[in-house]
Amino acid sequence: MPAHSPKVIVTRRLPEPVEARMRELFDVEINETDEPFTRERMADALGRADILVPTVTDRIDKGLLAQAGPDLRLIASYGSGFDHVDVATALARNILVTNTPGVLTEDTADMTMALILAVPRRVKEGMAQMQEGDWPGWSPMALMGNRVGGKKLGILGMGRIGTAVARRAKGFGLEVHYHNRRRVRPEVEEAVGATWWESLDQMLARIDILSVNCPHTPGTFHLLNARRLKLMKPTAVVVNTSRGEVIDENALTRMLRAGELAGAGLDVFEREPAVNPRLLGLPNVMLLPHMGSATIEGRVEMGEKVIINIKTFVDGHRPPDQVLPSML
Template sequence: MSDQRLSVVVTRRLPEAVETRLSELFDAKLRESDAPMSRDELSEAIRSADVLVPTVSDTIDAALLGQAGDRLKLIANYGAGVDHIDVSTARQRGILVSNTPGVLTDDTADMTMALMLAVLRRIPEGLAVMQGDTWEGWAPTAYLGGRVGGRRLGILGMGRIGQAVARRAAAFGMQVHYHNRRRLRPEVEKALEATYWESLDQMVARMDVISVNCPATPSTFHLMNARRLKLMKPEAVIVNTSRGEVIDENALTRMLRSGEIAGAGLDVYEHGTKVNPRLRELGNVVLLPHMGSATREGRIEMGEKVIINIKTFDDGHRPPDQVVPSML
């Protein structure tokens, strides 16, 4: 690259330490508002920048990429998931895409366990009673939940996060089962004490808890559809800290309302911020606002990965976390 500093446009507010470092290294245009960029603002950004730093809240589709001139050369995504970016079209236009894998593994796995505990032990109900100042004291049959230890956990997607969930679940005394596009190596499977199911249908039908930890791809869209949700035991619960599109949210809502599924813990939703209003009304559901990666440490480490990807690209090398269509 030339001596002139790269023009880097950041679409959202990032931790102060990350923004400071971006400004030191590049000609960084930072976001003053924490609101997502409008379509017009994104269009202007991809026309004017050498590097775009978007987040999951930005849809970088083929139509938008079609407006990019010759200047945009790298989309350095702030986050691991890239389903909001048309990676194939970007590649066709000579635009590299990078992400930040691995950084949020433990944070997301922690939140998965937190949701499991919240649903099984009815924690939100207890919180509501205490905050409403209506507690009348301990009672033998009040707020009875279910014991975590001994339950069968079925993990859907056994990548970094799925394996981190498996290790935590084992410490809680759960029996770990999993379904994955590819079976784990025998030594990894043994270390995790995890049982592989080639048939997702058969696994779903036998589990007490399902944890969704697979990425959003065309092949995982509505992987947990109405038919598959109906295979779950009535006393089973489902937790999703991955992507909302993996579950048919309307079907899930119907089954939670009718008692065909005992409960759900959701951190992500099929239509982004447009959460099914009927879900909000259900007492057997714990809803969180996409908090799985929300730790100070994780968000700063994400920023550091973005900076490394941009700096490596600026030095004329392949970004270490480059994403190619074959990975998706």
Template sequence: MPRERLSVVVTRRLPEAVETRLSELFDVQLRDEDTPMSQEELVTAVQNADVLVPTVTDTIDGGLLGQAGENLRLIANYGAGVDNIDVATARQRGILVSNTPGVLTDDTADMTMALILAVTRRIPEGVSVMQQGEWSGWAPTALLGGRIGGRRLGILGMGRIGQAVARRASVFGMQVHYHNRRRLRPEVEEELEATYWESLDQMVARMDVISVHCPSTPSTFHLMNARRLKLLKPSAVIINTSRGEVIDENALTRLIRTGEIAGAGLDVYEHGTQVNPRLRQLPNVVLLPHMGSATLEGRIEMGEKVIINIKTFEDGHRPPDQVVPAML
């Protein structure tokens, strides 16, 4: 008798190529609508599936895991961040958790540079003038921004994405500085031409651009709080393509409105889709809808990692991208 295929529930629509491959390998339940599952649907999924494939829009907390059926043994997250999953409770219940690290590094780093340029060169303001038919011709003083060559970039979090941003920024002629939980090895620092700051306060006070690239953990919640944001130079801008909770969004809004910070480029927000309406109104703030990793190539590579994690688990081995509490 052939072995029964794993029951896999996918919580969101994925690229067609990924859904097709999942269907070939497993007994998969795909999502028809491109909307998050309701709480009731998530409960049904964890009660019946062998493997759950959630995304960052799904909260897999202790309460939900407490209702999981005996068959649920793997949560193969479609995404690198796992702050939407109670990894410790999952481990206590014998449920493995995997993620999809590494594949979105270049896409997110590209978007970081795009946001730096968009804010400093006032690109959205120029787009708005053209779309509204308000352009009356070139003028020497119109929409003056600033060049990024020679500016100091302070990277908060020097993991894969932070290092990819550093490499790109160096090509643009920026001076790279960074703060990290652990200092990089000397040879990596030398290759990146990056200057380490043990004190985050001292670094942010001297930078022209701050770019946030750290995960969401209890220790990074509001790491850029009102006190630390006030240390920025009035000419400085802040960029965030990591996790919204790292920045106190209300404090950031106040400081930009009063001219104490020159601008911001944000792809993530403290309260998900509930963005501070005052922040939306500021012309020197560029807001994107969490699209830093939104390339077709990246999304397919994420799916391939999910499939490899599930297949490896099915074959009785540890998923290559298994996440354990000690890693967080």
């Protein structure tokens, strides 16, 4: 790193306490308009910065990294995911990449649980009646949904967030099942009463609600393809608060419209911010604007992690949240 205060370019507005602390510590350039960077503006930032602070919606691919300036040595991403950065190319160019894991676990698990409860109980349809002034009054047969307690919840990805979802699900009387590349520790399984399925296909055929909590990697792209989705019961519900690319969104949409799945709660989408127009307006689908981790506390803690990663790196040490090749 240069002897002077490092040039840090931040691609989006961050919470005021985070920006204030960055201004104290670094020569920081804030995106005052908060408009997403165009590809040209991102290339310019990569060419001028010592350290870039992007977000999970900033796609930094091999072509952009080829335009990085000689002083760029750290991409300190603001977010837990890192699939938006070509990490392998960055490392090959001697550019470290960091993220902000851990701080969003409880917030995302809360939102996941909210969708797990809301979709089977038809909360969206009830809200629409009230907001449109169409409620005729209570009726024994109106808006009957499905009881959540006693149902089988399948968790795809039993990492930090998946485990936090399992803890909440147990409290609501759900029977917890999970598929993971590796079986979690026995004490974790015991704490939430979870059953591990080595075969994703077998788990999908047996569950009532699926919660997607795995990261997007080349190995999980369209992991839930048309074939796998068709293994699920027509009464099943899909909830995704992880990454849209894990699900074949076109296949999911076709099945929801055909009644081959009972409903979905989606906070993430395959081509964000674009949403499949055929999903819009479906009464059995609750759509949220990628807000699973959107709490004041979580966003500030993310910024604090970014600052720690930058400061540690500038001081000549390995950042605590460095993305390693083994994680790709």
